[in-house]
Amino acid sequence: MRPTYARARTPGRTPGARFNSDEALLRQPVEIYCRIRPIDEAEERCIRVQDDKTLEIIPPGGSLAVRSQTQNAKAMQYTFTKVFDETADQKEVFDQTAKSLVSELLKGRNGLLFAYGNTGSGKTHTMTGDNRDGGLLPRSLDVLFNSISLYLATPKTFKSDKMNSFDVLSPVDAMAETSKDRMEKAQLQPRTPSRNRQDAYECKESRTEDLSILSGVDSDCLYGVFVTYVEIYNNSVFDLLENQPTDSRAKTHFQTKVLREDSSRRMYVHNATQLEVTNANEALEAFKYGQKRRRVAQTTLNAESSRSHSVFTIRLVQASLSGKDAEVVDKNTMTVSQLSLVDLAGCERTSRTNTKGDRLKEAGNINNTLMTLRNCIEVLRENQLSGTNKIVPYRDSKITHIFKSYFEGEGKIKMVVCVNPRAEDFDETVLVFRFAEMAREISIPIEPKPLPPPRPEPYIPGRRRQNHFQEEIDRISREDRANFDQNVIFSLGTFPPHELSRNADIQEILTNLESHLQHRIDTRSQLSANIMSRRTAFRNRLVALENDSHKQNFEVDTLKGQLDAEISKRRKVDTDYMNVRLSIDTKTRRIAELERRLAAKEQELNDKDLQLRQSQMEVNRVKSKYSTKLLDEKERIQRNAERKNAEETENLKHQLQESERYLRKLGDMALRKKFDKGGTPTVSQAASDTDLQAFDLATPTRAERESRRDRNENFRQRRSKSAGGEKWLDHRSPGVSVPLGTVLQPLMRKRKSVTELGSPQVVGKCDRYVLTTQDKDSGGELETRLYKGNVFHTSGGGSQVVLDDVEILKQTSPTSVKKRRVPETILPGEIVDSKCKTGIVGGISSKKSRRHL
Numbered sequence: 141m142r143p144t145y146a147r148a149r150t151p152g153r154t155p156g157a158r159f160n161s162d163e164a165l166l167r168q169p170v171e172i173y174c175r176i177r178p179i180d181e182a183e184e185r186c187i188r189v190q191d192d193k194t195l196e197i198i199p200p201g202g203s204l205a206v207r208s209q210t211q212n213a214k215a216m217q218y219t220f221t222k223v224f225d226e227t228a229d230q231k232e233v234f235d236q237t238a239k240s241l242v243s244e245l246l247k248g249r250n251g252l253l254f255a256y257g258n259t260g261s262g263k264t265h266t267m268t269g270d271n272r273d274g275g276l277l278p279r280s281l282d283v284l285f286n287s288i289s290l291y292l293a294t295p296k297t298f299k300s301d302k303m304n305s306f307d308v309l310s311p312v313d314a315m316a317e318t319s320k321d322r323m324e325k326a327q328l329q330p331r332t333p334s335r336n337r338q339d340a341y342e343c344k345e346s347r348t349e350d351l352s353i354l355s356g357v358d359s360d361c362l363y364g365v366f367v368t369y370v371e372i373y374n375n376s377v378f379d380l381l382e383n384q385p386t387d388s389r390a391k392t393h394f395q396t397k398v399l400r401e402d403s404s405r406r407m408y409v410h411n412a413t414q415l416e417v418t419n420a421n422e423a424l425e426a427f428k429y430g431q432k433r434r435r436v437a438q439t440t441l442n443a444e445s446s447r448s449h450s451v452f453t454i455r456l457v458q459a460s461l462s463g464k465d466a467e468v469v470d471k472n473t474m475t476v477s478q479l480s481l482v483d484l485a486g487c488e489r490t491s492r493t494n495t496k497g498d499r500l501k502e503a504g505n506i507n508n509t510l511m512t513l514r515n516c517i518e519v520l521r522e523n524q525l526s527g528t529n530k531i532v533p534y535r536d537s538k539i540t541h542i543f544k545s546y547f548e549g550e551g552k553i554k555m556v557v558c559v560n561p562r563a564e565d566f567d568e569t570v571l572v573f574r575f576a577e578m579a580r581e582i583s584i585p586i587e588p589k590p591l592p593p594p595r596p597e598p599y600i601p602g603r604r605r606q607n608h609f610q611e612e613i614d615r616i617s618r619e620d621r622a623n624f625d626q627n628v629i630f631s632l633g634t635f636p637p638h639e640l641s642r643n644a645d646i647q648e649i650l651t652n653l654e655s656h657l658q659h660r661i662d663t664r665s666q667l668s669a670n671i672m673s674r675r676t677a678f679r680n681r682l683v684a685l686e687n688d689s690h691k692q693n694f695e696v697d698t699l700k701g702q703l704d705a706e707i708s709k710r711r712k713v714d715t716d717y718m719n720v721r722l723s724i725d726t727k728t729r730r731i732a733e734l735e736r737r738l739a740a741k742e743q744e745l746n747d748k749d750l751q752l753r754q755s756q757m758e759v760n761r762v763k764s765k766y767s768t769k770l771l772d773e774k775e776r777i778q779r780n781a782e783r784k785n786a787e788e789t790e791n792l793k794h795q796l797q798e799s800e801r802y803l804r805k806l807g808d809m810a811l812r813k814k815f816d817k818g819g820t821p822t823v824s825q826a827a828s829d830t831d832l833q834a835f836d837l838a839t840p841t842r843a844e845r846e847s848r849r850d851r852n853e854n855f856r857q858r859r860s861k862s863a864g865g866e867k868w869l870d871h872r873s874p875g876v877s878v879p880l881g882t883v884l885q886p887l888m889r890k891r892k893s894v895t896e897l898g899s900p901q902v903v904g905k906c907d908r909y910v911l912t913t914q915d916k917d918s919g920g921e922l923e924t925r926l927y928k929g930n931v932f933h934t935s936g937g938g939s940q941v942v943l944d945d946v947e948i949l950k951q952t953s954p955t956s957v958k959k960r961r962v963p964e965t966i967l968p969g970e971i972v973d974s975k976c977k978t979g980i981v982g983g984i985s986s987k988k989s990r991r992h993l
């Protein structure tokens with residue numbers, strides 16, 4: 141009959157598998173531990189442990205770093221997840237490093253543990269240990285089997301499909317496979333690895349087992365354990381558990397294995413032997429068998445130096461039981477997880493190990509592989525720190541290629557860095573620490589935990605144990621019935637006739653009675669012995685049950701404790717949840733309120749915006765209206781200015797003509813005088829000069845007259861000048877002290893001289909106004925200024941003076957040094973303000989200024 145296979149996939153990377161979305165986002169750092177191996181007290185050390193996480197490495201005088209003054213030539217501190225000093229024992233190292241990986245393995249998660257370090261630093265010791273004190277590998281197997289031994293599946297229930305996955309066989313098929321296997325082994329007995337392994341597994345009795353049990357094992361699951369053991373030697377993969385002929389040429393027949401990717405894109409060694417083991421010793425037997433075949437050699441630094449990288453993998457297959465009595469393996473719930481324990485070959489400086497020939501080639505390959513591991517970690521770190529996407533060179537070496545999927549999030553990675561604290565090893569140890577520091581900085585995506593597969597039927601936890609109890613009770617009753625022969629009681633029969641009569645043979649009666657009683661006594665002792673043995677059996681069973689009950693009670697108490705803790709945790713979570721809900725509600729209300737306010741403000745803003753737009757339109761309208769007006773006004777002013785300019789030009793032309801006429805007259809007079817008498821000019825001549833000046837000052841040009849008429853067009857009244865001419869108000873400020881007897885004098889026939897204006901009526905009685913001031917100019921010379929203006933009488937009876945002329949007289953001392961004349965700006969308004977504090981109504985305009993020097 142062909143076996144019926146039920147195929148199932150590993151859930152870790154199943155396409156479309158349901159993962160907890162939060163978990164999928166998390167990453168975990170690579171955990172790096174450091175173990176310092178013990179050395180002789182007398183030996184010089186270069187490592188000092190600071191605390192349980194930090195150590196310091198101090199360069200010794202003779203080290204290469206100090207001699208060549210590299211950057212390593214100074215004391216440096218390195219931090220690890222945990223530092224194990226020289227006193228740390230194997231159990232402590234296991235409990236802190238690999239135990240949690242075994243626990244994860246039971247939960248369906250993968251793990252990878254490297255032992256890394258220089259040659260002779262204690263990697264193999266940490267990984268394997270010895271029979272008295274096992275290392276990480278035997279302890280992992282012990283703890284795993286201690287935890288699942290009750291729930292191991294019948295051998296061959298899980299069968300490897302040779303493509304890195306497993307099939308599930310029915311119990312009948314599994315039994316058939318087992319017997320077939322036995323028969324094959326019997327035929328090939330001399331060549332089976334089991335037999336070899338049996339030889340290889342020495343001193344197993346004296347092995348000290350780790351007795352720890354992990355909690356959290358699903359008692360409703362069946363478990364199967366498989367192991368593989370491969371080595372990577374000179375960058376080729378060899379199967380250490382492969383069946384080999386025992387003859388001397390066996391080593392030459394080792395076949396290299398290839399790495400393949402399974403359907404879940406997980407790397408595996410194709411065709412590597414996968415042994416199913418049912419206890420730790422069997423697994424260790426396989427390990428020791430492989431260990432014997434692993435390449436080791438004697439070097440200067442280690443008597444048994446590993447020349448290859450070894451990978452021992454424990455694969456745990458688990459599947460839930462279904463069916464009414466939990467007797468059928470539910471193939472849909474099958475999970476495969478694995479823990480790989482890697483003992484790397486130690487990096488070494490060939491100059492120190494004095495290796496030659498094959499050893500030198502091996503050392504080169506070992507160093508190359510470790511260099512690739514370093515490169516991969518470096519690129520990974522760079523990608524993570526700087527967000528680059530460089531290709532990680534996993535394929536450059538078999539050891540990195542095989543664990544590629546771990547670095548991509550297939551499982552948890554831990555590394556135990558082993559170091560020799562000897563001062564001589566300083567230069568190599570620093571490099572190891574550098575690598576460890578780099579590896580610490582990378583993080584691996586956490587393998588998403590598969591959600592529990594849906595149960596096809598109502599699932600009652602613990603029913604398997606309940607069934608087990610029922611089976612035990614049935615067995616005991618069956619045994620009881622089988623062991624107790626009830627016929628014995630009924631075979632006693634009745635007493636022989638023992639009535640005494642005259643004819644009775646007393647001797648015969650006594651003999652019969654004696655033999656009957658003897659039979660009864662024998663039966664009774666037989667029954668008593670039976671009862672005793674049953675009592676003992678019962679007592680033993682009772683004790684066993686009592687123990688079991690104690691264990692159960694303890695388990696129940698633990699579970700109760702866990703339940704209580706869970707309940708209180710749940711309560712806390714509930715409270716937190718309520719608080720969060722409350723806070724969310726408050727925040728939601730606040731957000732709603734803020735949103736409402738925001739909407740109101742937005743509305744307000746829109747209204748304001750509308751208003752603004754309307755006002756803007758209004759402003760534009762007014763602007764366009766006034767800009768038209770402004771243009772008109774500008775045109776008008778321009779026209780006026782042009783007209784006035786033309787008049788001004790005309791006026792100047794006229795003045796020029798007058799001046800020419802006057803000069804001609806002067807010229808004539810001078811000629812006449814020359815011809816008549818010669819000598820100084822006469823008084824009449826001076827008078828005519830004065831007249832000439834007076835004419836110039838008093839007779840306004842036609843343009844001036846018109847301009848004045850323009851300016852005064854608003855005034856209703858104007859004093860007639862025909863009756864006696866203009867009357868001047870000669871206002872001299874008190875500061876005028878120097879006499880003004882200059883040759884040219886202003887023509888003021890009628891004048892009233894005042895030093896203070898007193899009342900405005902004084903101004904109202906005059907037609908013209910002159911304000912005389914004296915002051916020193918910027919050159920220190922005396923300067924006299926005459927500010928002249930017209931007096932206008934307003935309709936309200938007031939007066940207004942409009943200043944329209946300034947005369948400046950400068951008196952220069954003949955003895956003074958001639959100074960450069962500084963041009964100045966005349967601001968009549970300022971001067972009038974400062975010199976004459978009496979209020980004069982009206983503006984001041986200065987159209988021209990004349991200077992007489």
Ligand SMILES: Nc1ncnc2c1ncn2[C@@H]1O[C@H](COP(=O)(O)OP(=O)(O)OP(=O)(O)O)[C@@H](O)[C@H]1O
Nearest residue numbers: 177178259260261262263264265442445446485486
């Ligand atoms: N923690 C320790 N306690 C006691 N002995 C140790 C310890 N670590 C290492 N040793 C001893 O040091 C020696 C070298 O150790 P081991 O072979 O484990 O080094 P290794 O790193 O595996 O070297 P290689 O890389 O060359 O294989 C062994 O004799 C081992 O027993």
